[in-house]
Amino acid sequence: MAEFTMELNDEQKEVRDWLHGFAADVIRPAAAEWDEREETPWPVIQEAAKVGIYSLDFYAQQYFDPTGLGIPMAMEELFWGDAGIALSIVGTGLAAVGVLANGTEEQIGTWIPQMYGDANDVKVAAFCSSEPDAGSDVASLRTRAVYDEAKDEWVLNGTKTWATNGGIANVHVVVAAVDPELGSKGHASFIVPPGTPGLAQGQKFKKHGIRASHTAEVVLDNVRVPGACLLGGKEKLDERLARARERAKTGGERVKNAAMATFEASRPAVGAMAVGTARAAYEVALDYAKTREQFGRPIIDNQGVAFQLADMRTQIDAARLLVWRASWMAVNGKPFTAAEGSMSKLYASETAKKVTAQAIQILGGNGYTREYPVERMHRDAAIYTIFEGTSEIQRLVIARTLSGMPIR
Numbered sequence: 001m002a003e004f005t006m007e008l009n010d011e012q013k014e015v016r017d018w019l020h021g022f023a024a025d026v027i028r029p030a031a032a033e034w035d036e037r038e039e040t041p042w043p044v045i046q047e048a049a050k051v052g053i054y055s056l057d058f059y060a061q062q063y064f065d066p067t068g069l070g071i072p073m074a075m076e077e078l079f080w081g082d083a084g085i086a087l088s089i090v091g092t093g094l095a096a097v098g099v100l101a102n103g104t105e106e107q108i109g110t111w112i113p114q115m116y117g118d119a120n121d122v123k124v125a126a127f128c129s130s131e132p133d134a135g136s137d138v139a140s141l142r143t144r145a146v147y148d149e150a151k152d153e154w155v156l157n158g159t160k161t162w163a164t165n166g167g168i169a170n171v172h173v174v175v176a177a178v179d180p181e182l183g184s185k186g187h188a189s190f191i192v193p194p195g196t197p198g199l200a201q202g203q204k205f206k207k208h209g210i211r212a213s214h215t216a217e218v219v220l221d222n223v224r225v226p227g228a229c230l231l232g233g234k235e236k237l238d239e240r241l242a243r244a245r246e247r248a249k250t251g252g253e254r255v256k257n258a259a260m261a262t263f264e265a266s267r268p269a270v271g272a273m274a275v276g277t278a279r280a281a282y283e284v285a286l287d288y289a290k291t292r293e294q295f296g297r298p299i300i301d302n303q304g305v306a307f308q309l310a311d312m313r314t315q316i317d318a319a320r321l322l323v324w325r326a327s328w329m330a331v332n333g334k335p336f337t338a339a340e341g342s343m344s345k346l347y348a349s350e351t352a353k354k355v356t357a358q359a360i361q362i363l364g365g366n367g368y369t370r371e372y373p374v375e376r377m378h379r380d381a382a383i384y385t386i387f388e389g390t391s392e393i394q395r396l397v398i399a400r401t402l403s404g405m406p407i408r
């Protein structure tokens, strides 16, 4: 097990500087344009693919870094560049992780390369779990998967919503109920291969922030996929369902805890994205406060402004420490006895919202315009307290973990 460290090693610093260079030279200059266009920034994804940032190999390397700092460092730098573009670059990872977590080696080898494509022909992937009536309460999802034994095919029907890259993805990973009576224990994940009839993009959402990231409904109308598209395979699913049915009354807790551990491990990455956005806004505000003069002196000469910057930086550093701690715990298999993963996401996302709002205040009228990036950063920051579990859900998880009580 690696010791917890607050220092990046030389190799990590090199990767961080390389990512920072890409964020500063390629992502940041393109941010305002793609925010206004509200379209997927394909040329930027292609650039990222060319240099090796848009690839499973890169994220796998960071993920398996035993210090746990690889992923948070990478997320912070890319999202420092711009949240919408960075989500377009890392969004495929959500679907890839779905396959890595549940798929067989053959499924991983077949589908993940098709999710990314290559530098000359980049593709994206989508992970479709949320539904119009199943957001925070994901156990209540209604999309059904029914097995057609005669054809060895699964038939999917339902409507997914809020899917990042939904409808434009080459590969969709869809979570559906195989046995609705078992709640989340009766769910399974399916690959929907490119060009499968019956899958269509529904409404594309016009959003408040992260507008360079495509978010849409995905409608599944009698979508037939081969039996081999069930992640993990039929035998494993049947065993799992049989165990879940047996444990339905007495042992349900164990399954719930396994799912919770997965969320605890993935939430620090979202926390790191929030730290990136917060740091970006803080840097703009600090610079502005030192150069903007009113009443014959830089505005930072006023404690009212300087103290805000002191608080902003303190909260950003505190958020990063919570993120790094949780990420180190996840990689090293430490139990999340106080829901440290949720804590990191909660604190970092709330910090990003607060700090970006303070940055607008420090820039005054300029902060309120699209001439300066903090207005966009504030709109972007609002997503962090919503996706991957809202702040309320994080608090619920933390409170339940601390108390052992079924707090509602």
Ligand SMILES: Cc1cc2nc3c(=O)[nH]c(=O)nc-3n(C[C@H](O)[C@H](O)[C@H](O)COP(=O)(O)OP(=O)(O)OC[C@H]3O[C@@H](n4cnc5c(N)ncnc54)[C@H](O)[C@@H]3O)c2cc1C
Residues within 6 Å of the ligand: 094, 127, 128, 129, 130, 132, 134, 135, 136, 137, 161, 162, 163, 164, 165, 207, 210, 215, 383, 386, 387, 388, 389, 390, 391, 392, 393, 396, 408
């Ligand atoms: C831009 C964007 C991208 C997304 N990308 C994806 C994606 O790629 N794939 C995917 O599957 N999903 C995705 N999502 C969905 C996202 O995870 C959900 O929006 C989120 O889980 C919240 O669900 P909801 O929007 O239905 O809100 P609701 O669950 O309806 O919540 C509404 C409000 O009620 C509160 N609330 C709900 N239950 C409780 C409770 N028990 N106690 C206290 N408060 C509660 C919530 O905190 C929130 O404030 C995305 C969403 C957005 C906006």
